Structure formats: C-alpha cells, structure tokens
Amino acid sequence: MKLKLTLPIAVFLTLLTVALCTGSQLFLLLSILILLILAGAVVAVLWASATLEVEGVLSGETVRRGDDVVLSLRVRHRGLIPVAPLLLELSDPVGNRDRDVRLKNMPHRLQSMKLPIHASHVGVFSVGLHSCTVEDLLGLVQRRIVLRKTAFELVVLPQTFDVEPLKLAPGDPGSELMSRATEDLNAPSDIRSYQPGDAMKKIHWKLSMRKRELVVRKFDEPILQDVLVLMDCSPPPSWGHARAGADIRDAMLETAASIVTSQTVTDHQIRMPLPGKHPVDVDKSMGLPIAMDYLTRVEFSETDRFERVLSMESSRLRKVGCVVIISARLNIPMVDIMIRMHRAGPNIRLYLVTFAPDDENVLPLIARLREAGLEVSYVTPDT
Template sequence: MRGRRWFCYVLLLVFLIGGMASGKSDFFVVFGILLAVFLSAVLGNVWVARRLRWKQSLSSGIVMAGSSARFHLDLTGKKWFFTLLKINVDTGQGDDAQALIPWLPGASNHVDLSVEYPYRGNYKVGVTSVEVQDVFGLHRVVLSGRKRGDDLLPLTVCPRIFPAVVPEQPVSSQTGQDAANDARPADAGDSFSAPRSYQPGDSLKRIHWKLSAKTRELYTRQYEIAVERHILLILDNQNYGLATEESLAYGEVACQLACSVVSSLAESGRNVKVMAGSGPWQWCSGPDGFPQVYQWLACLPFEGRQAVSDILRGEAAEEKRPGMAYVITARSDADMMANLSLLGSLGCRAVCLEVQVPGVERQKSEVRPGVKLVPVPMDGVPQVLRKSL
C-alpha cells in the first residue's frame, strides 16, 4: 500500500509540474482527476473510521484440541463505495488471523473466522486492529482494538478424550495391615469384625449373646464392610528442555492419556487422586467431579521440576494407600520404577505410561516386579488406550 501511495504522489507531482511547465490543460485535467480520487479515498476512510464500531464474541469459550474455534465480529457504522476493512485478530498462538471484507453499501455487517487450535491450554482471543482502506490502496486508517477498550476473550482448549479400557476393580491386598486399610467397621457388613458395648437403639439380632452371658454386660456384633481404595494418577509435567512446539506436543499427548484414563474411571464411579509433578492435586469422585479435573488438566503448565519419585514415596508411606497407580511421563528412571515397585509390593497395581517424545533422552531402567511399563507413541494414544491398563 505504501508503494501505491508514493506512486500516486509522484504522478500528482509529475502532472502538476508538467502542466505548469507546458501550460497545457490536459496535464491539469489528469492532475485534477487524480487529486479527486486521492482526496475521496482519504476523506472516505476517515469518515468510515470515525463511525465504525464492532462487538466481538466466541461461539463457545471451551473447545477440544484439534478442532476450530468460531470467532464472530458484528460491525456497525457508515459505509462508503470504495472502502475495504482489514481485520486482524489475535488468536493467542503467536500469530494473527486476518480477514479482508468489502465495506460497501449492502455488504454484510458480520464477520466469522474459524481458527484451529491443535494444542490444549488457555488462550486470549480478540481484535487487535481494524484497518480502513480504499480499494486503490492509496490511504488507510488503523483503529486499535486495545485503545478502544476491547478486552480479549478467554478461550480454553481441552485435550481430546479417547475410550480407555481400565480394570473393573482396583487390585488390593487381603492380608495383614493392607487388609485393614481396605475395610472399616460398621453395624452391618460382609463379615464379623469384633464386639462392642451395647448402645440404645441397637437391634436385638446383632447382640452377642454368648459374650453378654459370660460378662453379664450386653455386647453387639460389629461387622466389616469393604472399602474400595482410591486410584492415583501422577502426571509428569516437566518439559525436559524441549522446544516450544515439542513441549506443547508432549503436554497434549500426556494430558490426552490422563483425561482419558480419569474419564473412564470416573464413569465407573471410582475415586481418583490426580497429581502433577509440581503444583496442587485434584480429587475426582465419579462423573460429577470430572469436569473440574478436565479443565485443570487443560491449563496445567509443563514447566515444573520432576518430583514424581517424591510423590510415590509419600503415597507409599500414607496409611490409606491407593489400590492402583498410574504414572504418565516422558522418561522413566530407576528411582521412579523402584518406587512404583514399592507400591506394587504393598498391594497396589502400578502402571507406567512412557510417552515416546523425540528429543528426550531415555534412561535404561529395569522393569521391576509388579510394574507394567507401557510405551506410548506420540500418535498412538487411541491404540494404547484400547488395551487393558
């Protein structure tokens, strides 16, 4: 556009000087026509720009990774015969989406842009500027979206979810202290646990008559009911020094695995404790608790320090240990596998999902007893999840 503008200036100057030097009216006629066109473009652009207003919106504030977000722009204002609008929209991905529309009488006032988001995360979307220009490219007026007070719209891109095959019940120990962790006392249940003193309101059917006759005090039978142990999922959110694109790709695949596993477990009513290598943890109790975990995983940054082994050691020391443990990582080391094996020896089924990320140097770690190591190709998440984990 700048080249056309300077070309117009040169033509105006040439015909003006030519007319003044030769005295011929033809030069002045052409000069007048060019000047009229240029002034018409300038005045038309300024007139349109002063009256132009817009309102921006998103069709949905939440979309799935790999799909497109629909951005809507409603324009109002005066139109001119030779005016075009160039709209620049910040997509939040480091580049702008552009749309060039005619702003002529009878033209549409609505602009729809479709922007694809391949990776999960939080984005800010909105108009950065609107350029009012003429069809000849002689002049333009730039209207800044931020100066007009337009706030960028929040957009959450969530990971894709695939069907996952998970065991029906967590594997748990049935002997010793671990058995005590899997059951709690109750007034009715699966098996007799121990007697307790009679309390008003206890049913006569549960009175321990032999012990009551022997001690001459009323005792009631107390039972045990099985308590399902929770499931632990740890997501290693270290970026391993990867470049931006590779880090985004690893984060997308890792969160696809996490969301798919947690979704399948939540649908079957399991209690899942979801933790990251750094940052807080989330608790998912059945289908109602999954949306909060889903959005948390969508926004989880992959920049933390690896603390997976520390988490596993802490969980092994807890009184209420998990019945199953999943670890999603890009590199399994000997310390991590040893701690997973420790959980396995305590009656916990341990699964390590290792994402095969290009650029991450893997350490050769021995597969420990009680630990299932599952390699996950970057493009093989659906295939891996179809197998029993």
Template sequence: MKKKKRFIAQILILCSLFVILFAYAMFQGGFVSWFLFYSFLPFSFYSFAIALYPWRRVTVRRIVSRRQYHAGEQLTVTIEVQLPIWFPFFAIMIGEEDILALNMRPSKRIIPFIWKKKFSYTYELEHLPRGEHTFTSIYLTASDFLGLMKKTSFYAIKDTIVVYPRYIAMTYRQVRELFEQGTAASSLQLHRDQTMAVGVREYVPGDRFSWVHWKASARKQQLMTKEFEEQRSDDFLVVLDRTPTPLFEELVTFTASLLRAAIHAGVRTGLVSVGHDRYVFPPRNSEEHLQQLFSHLARVNCDSREPFARVIANEKRSWTASATLCYVTSSLQEENVFLLREMAMRRRGMLFLLKEEMKKEDHRFVDMLRQSGISVSILSPHTMRATLQGRGE
C-alpha cells in the same frame, strides 16, 4: 506512537501533493496542469474522508459459537462490523491482532467495495491445540485507491475459549486389562481396614510400627503384628509426570482417557499434578469432578523443575492409604525405579509408560518393577495417535 507518526506523515504527503499540483497549475497554466490538479482532487478528498471518518463510533463484535472445545476440533468465528455513517469504502481489511496463543497465523481478510453499513467476516481455525486461549482485539484497516492513506483502528474485544485434551473412549474393562499386563497381581489394590483386627501374625519387614501387637509380642518373645481384615479398594489416584518431554501431549491424552473411563465406571478417582504449580484432586466420582480434572488438564504444562521421583517422594505422605496409585510417565530413571520399588512394599501401584522405542535399560527397569509387584503397561504413542486419527479427532 509509530502508528500516529505514520498517520501524520500520510497527511503531510497528501497536503504536499495538493500544494505542489496547485502551484504547478497556477504558474504553468494550460489545460494539462489544471487537468492534473482537478483529477487529483477527488482522490485527495476521498483520502481525507478516510482519515476524518469517526472510527471510534464503529461497533465491532466477535461471535464464537462455543467456549469449550476438545483438542483437534474446529473453531468458527464471525466478526460483525456496524458503521455509524455510510461511506463507499474501496476496501476494508478485517483481522485478529493476536492469535499467537493458538500457534496460528493471524486471521485477516480484505473485503472490497463496502456499500452497506453492516457487514461480517467468518473464518475457521482447524485442529485447535489444547489450552486456554484468549483473543485480544480486532483491527480494521481502510485504504484509498492510490494507497496514499491507510487508517487502522483497533478494538479491544476479549474472548476466551478452553480447549480440553483429546481422549480415547475406553471402557473400564479395557483399563483393567491394561493394569494386568506384565503381572498376575490384582488390578485393584487390597488395603487393610485398620478399624477391625482379626488376628496376629509374625512381623515382616514393611509392616507399620503402629501395627505391632505388644501383648502378643511379650507372650511370644518376638514381634507380632496385628492382622487386619482386607477390603478391596476401587479408589484411583493418578500421578502425572510433568517433567519436560516431547511426549507430554500423549501423556495428557492418556491421563484424560484413564480418568474419564474410571469415573464413568463409578470409580472414585483423583489426580496429582505437580510442576511449576501444584494441584492435588482427591478421589471423587461425579461429572463435576471430571469437568474439574479436564479443566486442569487443558491448562497443564510440562514445566516441572524437579525429577519425577522427587515429586513422588515429596507428595506421597499426603496420599490416602486406600487409593491405588497409577503413575503416568514417558521416562524411566534409576531413581524412579528404586523409589517405586520401595513404595511397593507398602502398597501396590501401576505404572503406565509411554515410549516410542524401548531400550535395553528400559526393559531391565520394567522387569525390576514387575518383580516388586508393580503392574507395568507399556503404551505406544504412535498407536495412540493413530487411534485418535481414526476417530477423526
């Protein structure tokens, strides 16, 4: 509405100038007054031509070379304009109406002296941020020589790109070395195959009630537990902490690196991501599964309204018993520590802690977790960022 009023005001100003100069020439007479009137005529006709130009028939096209990128890469966009009628425009400004999703300034450029019906404008956006970004529309602005008339037309052209998170190229061997930091426990959890009992033993706290061997307990006059054959499980279930944190991009980067390394090594890997929305990807091993995980990590935000410990407590019942749990977080709270220690009585887990600086309380929590059999790896976000910069990402 404001643009329409501005356009009407510009037309009224042109008409007023035309009438004033004509009246001045009629009443004043003489060479000077008529010279001013006739000198203004070409400029006024040019301004009216811009206002009456069929802008709705202009064809505008945005060309994006790819639809999928990784964070930190460069995007090249070309805007092509096809005019329906040739007109000697003094200048045309081309720009994107909104690139706020990319947290960048709108791209625009003034192209002077348009003498062709078809022209283009190419621009680049560097260091793309992670996420799904949508370009909404393109605008063209034409102006006359005196700046009395400006006509802006918008063209709704929607294009969407997906920017996947960055990742550090790690081998599965390097991942296992991270698992083994701080504890001598095996990097892969052993789980019991409950389909094959190989013996009985005395009951110990933490054994499931369903494992009790009632006949042997009656003979021994004490609780006896079935002894199952232990098998090695390579299944991973990565649990991402989505509570608000300034290190969330680093958490996503490491999670993406971990998932990629495990799946490329043939390990069945899943992901638990709970925040404003809830996504649980069961352990699988395929490139299609990795693509789904990266697609989710491209859109994920640190928008969890519940503490990480409460998320784990709510979700742990739905996790498969055979999978090794890998927690990725940037904060250790007392509530988290007690819950993880309780869960360590039934299954071993791994904790990846991204911290800029470890405090005395953090070291105490780490020692408590390691004493409970949980492998804890402390990672430096500064080192991670330096590694990514070294790769040119």
C-alpha cells in the same frame, strides 16, 4: 493511526518548490492535488473507522479436542469515501497463530461470513476477531482498531479412551469386604444398645449380663485404598518438529482424563496433584467436570524435575493402593524411585507417552520395571 507519508510529502514539497521557483501553475496544481489526496485518505480512514460495526458469535465455547466450532461475523462501515477492503485479524487454536481475512469493499452493506475453527489441541485459547485494520486505497493511511466483543475464550477439553482397570495392591479390602465389615468380629471398636435386627453373633454376652441389657459390638469399616495419579507437568521433551510438544501434552492430558473418568464408577478415592505456576490437587470429590477443567488448564510449567515429585509423593503412600504415573520421559532415577514405591506396597502403572516405543535407550529401563512387577503401557500421541 499509521501514516506512510514520507514519499508523498517529499513529492509535494518538490512540486511546491518548483512551482514557487518557476511560477508554474501546473506544478502548483499538482502539489495541491497531492495535498488533497492526502487529506482525503485521512478523512476516508477516520470516517470508516468511526462508523465501523462488527458483531461476532461463537457456536460453542467448550468443545472436545478434534471438534469444530463456527465463528459467525457481521461487518460493515458507513463511510462514503472509498477505502481499501477491510483486513480482519483472527486467531484460532491451530498452532496458536493469527490469520488475516480480507473483506470486499462494500460500504453501507452488511457483510456476513462463517469461519470454521478446528479445536486441534487441549487447552484454553483466545479465538475470534481481535482487530480490524482500515486503510485508504493507496495504503498511505492505516488505522488498526482493537475489538473486545468479538474475542472469545475457547475451552478445548481432552478426549478420553478406555483403559485397563487398575489393580490395587494385595490386601485391598475392596467393596466386597466393605459390605461384610459389620460381620468382622475381630476388630470391635465400640458397643451400643441392641436394636431389632442385629445379628445374634454381635451381642456382647458377658457385658450384657453385667449391664442386664443387651449390648452389641460395633466394628470399624475397612477403608478403601486410594488411587494416586502423578503426571509430569514439566515442559515435554522436543522431538524435532514444532507441534510435537503440543501432541505430547494432548496425549498426557487425555491419559490422565481417561484414568480419572474410569475411577468415577469405583468406590476408590483418587488424588491427582498438578504442580506448576498454579498448582492444584484434583480429587474425586470435586466432580468430573471440574476435574476436566483443571486438566484442560494445565500449563506444563513445573520447574522441578519429575524425579523430585516422585520422591516427595513416595513418602505419602500409606493409604495408596495404586499409583498411576504419566510421563513423556524415562530415566534411571525415575525407574529407581518407581521400584521403591512399588516395594512400599502399592501397585505401579506407568503410561509412557512417546513417538518411539522401540527406542533402544528406553527398552532396558522398561524391561527392568517389568521385572520388578510394574505395569508399563505406551501411549503414542496423535499427529
């Protein structure tokens, strides 16, 4: 409880001193009146705080970026001594700032309100009513009550958009060769007994004559190449305005989400390492909802430069047919590493997230990538 009693106590002591020195009953009554006002303020705030009732309901706890949710609040107190209108302290995902709402002073009456909350950025946010401040009419006594049951976790998932189908490196067997795997007579891996329905060309005639029973060749099925998604999880560059970082993060996460979503309908495995304070490897086997949740919780807290991440992953490309790189920055070391990765076999597609696709410092790097056979696409963040 916060007390602003410096001035009233000074006035009380002054009046009391004058009353005792002069014997004036008027000054004595005034000092007693001030003391009663102070006592009444303390009682009013404590009474209203003790009888405060707050209920809150959030219309949804998981939404897509750009959607709205509604916070429904019901507030009342049963204090009989008037207090100032209650001050509610709420938080929402808009810039992650708190906002205050002042209620009307209506003791004993239930006050209801519905507050819209706009999910403007991807992430996990604490929204709702976090505290309520009760103070007397003169602002002398103030008490802040922290509320637990009216604060909610809002998960804002990334939106997705259509992306061009990924092109895997030449020599990718693909689904067509997978279906013809058992017809490839050049890579037998084992033998087994003949079963009705086996093709005649699979019969190992020499071994069948030796064993005096029909045996057929078994063949290895070709392995589909993987898709590797590498996203720069370090803090994004600053563009001179407060929300640029959040807009860039949204664009990067939604690009990654779109790539993962597009690959769920293919036969290729996908792997997406997400470094940072809580590193995790996202893959296709965990399912799309879990992958989206991991993406939503990316903190962009990686301290290593993205060039180092690219260099580490470039040594693990044996089964990779395509590498998708998502970054908000581009420099010469990154270009060199990407070209080396492409020469090692897989196709490379770069998604460059930027507000200035015509930046003169970046255009020569883009031209060099395209000359080396890499795909480059621009993603402009929503503002």
